Amino acid sequence: MQKRVTRFPRGVHHGQRWLWLLLILGSTVISHAQPLSVHVVPQESGTPMTLLGIHFPTQEVGWAVGAAGTILHTTDGGTTWSSVRRRTNVILTAVTFTDEIHGWIVGQNGTILATRDAGRTWRPQISGTNVPLYGIFFLNPKEGWVVGGRGTILHTHDGGLNWVDQSSGTTADLFDAHFVDSHVGWAVGALGTILVTHDGGENWQLQHPNNPATFFSVAFHDTMTGWVIGTQGAMFYTLNGGRSWIDRTLPCGAPCVKPPDLVQIVFPSNRVGWIVGERGTLLSSSDAGLTWQAHEPVAPYALYGLSFPAPLRGWAVGDHGTIVQITGTSGSAP
Numbered sequence: 001m002q003k004r005v006t007r008f009p010r011g012v013h014h015g016q017r018w019l020w021l022l023l024i025l026g027s028t029v030i031s032h033a034q035p036l037s038v039h040v041v042p043q044e045s046g047t048p049m050t051l052l053g054i055h056f057p058t059q060e061v062g063w064a065v066g067a068a069g070t071i072l073h074t075t076d077g078g079t080t081w082s083s084v085r086r087r088t089n090v091i092l093t094a095v096t097f098t099d100e101i102h103g104w105i106v107g108q109n110g111t112i113l114a115t116r117d118a119g120r121t122w123r124p125q126i127s128g129t130n131v132p133l134y135g136i137f138f139l140n141p142k143e144g145w146v147v148g149g150r151g152t153i154l155h156t157h158d159g160g161l162n163w164v165d166q167s168s169g170t171t172a173d174l175f176d177a178h179f180v181d182s183h184v185g186w187a188v189g190a191l192g193t194i195l196v197t198h199d200g201g202e203n204w205q206l207q208h209p210n211n212p213a214t215f216f217s218v219a220f221h222d223t224m225t226g227w228v229i230g231t232q233g234a235m236f237y238t239l240n241g242g243r244s245w246i247d248r249t250l251p252c253g254a255p256c257v258k259p260p261d262l263v264q265i266v267f268p269s270n271r272v273g274w275i276v277g278e279r280g281t282l283l284s285s286s287d288a289g290l291t292w293q294a295h296e297p298v299a300p301y302a303l304y305g306l307s308f309p310a311p312l313r314g315w316a317v318g319d320h321g322t323i324v325q326i327t328g329t330s331g332s333a334p
Contacts (some may be wrong), residue, residue, distance in 0.1 A: 011134035036272075036284045036312070036328040040298040043078040043315075045325040049318035053094040054305040055103075062307065063119065063271045064317050065092035065105050073119060087113055087122050094136050094305075102141040104160060106133035112146065114160050118174055125160040135176040137185075145201060147187050155201050166201040176217045176264075184223050186242065188215035189318045194228060196242050209236045209245040219273070226265075227289055229275060233259025237289060248292075252325060261302075268308035272325070276303035286330055298324050 012058045064072040064081070069092060071084040076257035092107035101266035105113040110127040127133065131149035138144035146154040153167040168174065172190040179185030187195045187204070194215065195206040206274065220226030228236050233250030250259040260278035267289075275283040280297030302320035307315030312328040 006052065006109075017192040027165060031116065034286060034330045035293045036286050036330045038284065038295045038298075039326075039327045039329070040282075041184050042299070043252055043324045043325055045072060045081050045323045047072065047321040049321055050304075050319050051321060051323065052304045053105075054307045054315055054317045054323075055095045055097055055102075056231075056307045056309040056315060057097040057100050059099055059309045059313060063095045063097070063103065063105075064315075064323060065095045065107070065304070066317070066321075068090050069107075071095075071105065071122070072322070072323075073246065077157060078323060081323065084119065084122070087124065091132075093132070093134050093282075096136050096138055098138050102138075102159065104138065104144065105176065106136045106137055106146055107147070108132045112160060112163070116159075119228050126165065127154060127163050128165060129154070132195050133175065135187075137177045139179055139182060141149075143182060145177050145179065145185065145187075147189070149173045149176045152202060153177070153187060153204070166204070168204050169206065170195065176222050178218045178226070180220050180223055184241075186218050186220065186226065186228075188218045188228050188230075190214045194218075194242060194245075203236055207242040207245070209247075211236070211247065211249075213249075216262070219265045219267050221267060221270055221288070225288075227264050227273070229262035229277075231261045233262060235262060235272060235275075235292075263302070264306040265306050268314070268315075269311040272308075272309055272311040272328070274306060274314060276306045276318075278302045281317075282316070282326070284328060 049067040049070045051064050054064040056062035060077050062074045068084040069088040072081045074081045090108035095105045096101035103115045110129040112125040112127045113122040133148035135147045138198040151170040153166040153168045154163040172193040174187050175190035177187040192212045197204050213230040215228045215230040218228045224241050235248040236245040238245050260281040264278040265275045273285040280299040281293045282295045282298045285292050299322050303316045303318035305317040314326050
């Protein structure tokens with residue numbers, strides 16, 4: 001009898017092979033990680049505007065942004081949210097901080113706002129473009145990337161004093177970026193677009209998930225292990241830096257109902273992951289994404305932004321000024 005040999009894709013490290021085997025077994029997988037219990041508390045945002053981005057640099061200090069130039073701020077974990085004087089009326093799509101002092105906001109019409117004083121003042125930066133900007137990622141107060149419409153990728157070495165256009169090689173809208181260090185990063189977007197760079201964005205190469213979904217969010221643990229999510233429950237996983245992608249798209253169900261769009265994914269620790277999306281969707285994982293648990297919808301509206309400053313404590317934002325605090329409990333996580 002011929003011996004059956006399991007061949008692993010190139011780049012899968014020996015220590016990752018157990019996870020690869022479990023992933024390809026699909027529904028036969030039994031995870032011994034304890035599922036997370038979730039407690040959700042709605043918070044009063046004080047605005048009816050759609051909120052698209054949120055970031056908590058600490059468990060008490062947070063920022064949320066959205067339509068009509070909305071910027072909200074909390075210093076007590078969201079118990080109270082206050083509105084910041086508007087610098088613009090355009091839609092603001094994302095916010096990030098590298099610490100409590102240094103932060104950036106992006107939005108329509110090439111808008112980039114920056115603060116160097118913990119948000120007391122927000123000053124515009126020159127992006128050099130008028131396309132909508134959707135995603136932003138900073139490694140530290142100096143180096144960051146912004147992605148947006150028509151394949152736009154911008155890079156800065158000086159905290160945004162100067163933004164330099166990088167050639168993405170695509171005209172697809174890009175919605176998110178994630179870097180694991182100053183060299184290796186990914187950007188994702190429409191038409192199944194996944195781009196990777198190994199030189200800080202000097203050159204971008206297209207990867208092939210073989211799926212036409214629009215990808216809204218990307219998260220990597222390291223240079224090998226990462227996730228992308230998007231429309232109609234699209235969910236793909238890689239263990240070899242994106243040379244191959246495993247399809248973990250949410251099932252249609254019976255009777256078949258269109259799976260929700262998945263909009264943002266975060267891994268605040270190597271084991272604990274969270275996803276939010278359309279129709280108040282909330283998914284969690286306590287085993288590094290091997291299995292995902294669907295929770296009851298946490299809001300009657302779509303959720304677009306997600307931030308977890310700690311593995312089991314985070315916030316999500318969405319339509320109609322929605323802000324919810326999410327607390328997970330487990331005997332084994334993080």
